[in-house]
Amino acid sequence: MKSLASDNYAGAIPEVIEAIQTENRQHAPAYGNDATTKRLEEQFKALFQRPLEMHLTFNGTGANLMGLSCMVHPYSAVLCAETAHIYVDESTAPETLLGCRLIPLNINKAGKLTPTVIEHAIKRQGDLHHPQIHVLSITQPTEYGTVYTLDELKAIKAITQKHKLFLHIDGSRIFTAATSLGCNLKALIDASEADVLSLGGTKAGMLYGEAVLIFNETIHNSPFFHKRSMQLASKNRFIAAQFLALLHHDTWKKYSSTTIKRAKQLAACLSEYPIISITKPVEANAVFAILPQRWIKPLQAILPFYVWDESNDEVRFMCSFDTTEAEINLFDKKLAELSKASIESNL
Structure with a gap:
């Protein structure tokens, strides 16, 4: 994984x-x-x-x-x-x-x-x-x-x-x-x-x-x-x-460019959901965001990540040289599922 x-x-x-x-x-x-x-x-x-x-x-x-x-x-x-x-x-x-x-x-x-x-x-x-x-x-x-x-x-x-x-x-x-x-x-x-x-x-x-x-x-x-x-x-x-x-x-530039590109892609996905707050500028290969607590474990099952600050559910996503566009898309698909479930549960 x-x-x-x-x-x-x-x-x-x-x-x-x-x-x-x-x-x-x-x-x-x-x-x-x-x-x-x-x-x-x-x-x-x-x-x-x-x-x-x-x-x-x-x-x-x-x-x-x-x-x-x-x-x-x-x-x-x-x-x-x-x-x-x-x-x-x-x-x-x-x-x-x-x-x-x-x-x-x-x-x-x-x-x-x-x-x-x-x-x-x-x-x-x-x-x-x-x-x-x-x-x-x-x-x-x-x-x-x-x-x-x-x-x-x-x-x-x-x-x-x-x-x-x-x-x-x-x-x-x-x-x-x-x-x-x-x-x-x-x-x-x-x-x-x-x-x-x-x-x-x-x-x-x-x-x-x-x-x-x-x-x-x-x-x-x-x-x-x-x-x-x-x-x-x-x-x-x-x-x-x-x-x-x-x-x-x-050679380092080729791979570091990929890590940054994937982080920007992930940040763009997260930004589509008003319930998520991106807490820091995304400039390198890290994305920090505050997620609904109930979303954290289901998302970690797709691609594991760290909870950075448990007091406010701020998490850290760190992209690597081999993080793929398809993996970010899969993560986004899970975000969409969780968002849909949250909306339906409040109806």
Whole structure:
């Protein structure tokens, strides 16, 4: 059964499977000392047109925490959205591994951090009684599937530079963000001047694997943090090969375009029913909506999805690279059946 619960539920794109099979035909040095890993790093440097250090990790939590660990001290604080994955969905791993404080900030109606909120949170710098804010972490796209525009990223950059903060981007779905904005990854980094990017591969169609890209040349000793975070793969080349498949001829763009198209299709279907409220702008591959509670289980039987907020029956639909038009149509058919039954029951 397919699912609208998460793009983590999907398998891998064919190009990734082929790349792994090709890589599997040979032996190569371990721990990233192989030609495939080196080729990927050079490709990232060419893509972003700037120096960088690359470290590959198994998963998103590992990527976020490995990247953040390069920028903090035991007395540091990291600002993030109240909905941020590092604050809500990574258990106590951030506090345990980083050994510092996360400070959640209020988001606006679109699920984004605003310059005003960020600026207000930066205080008591230099006060030894207060955790020292050293990093701002943003998620692109946000946890609500909305996308920071290039101008919004530039405004955030101005604040981090003014207060001499590091900027971390949790980009678990950043390929989708770039497609939504009609730009490449370089444009996102140029606008934000991010110091560290957690670049997502799993949700983009890889079997597993993420990349930590360090753009700030003042950040030292990242290989040691990579090892310390327990994210250094002995067969590192199998992650690298998957990323190379995504980057080859912008393969990522073909699949992220499909995820966005399906999300827009689903949103259009939901909009046909006045009893349903779409709660957030549909900009990437997520749709958030409030459904009649009695509709949730019958719809989950067609295509499973998560209830995001049980207090008001807000749900999250997440489209994947292999979500089809026919599956959305099937879901819409069930919506029509439920709507008809509701109308008849009120007659």
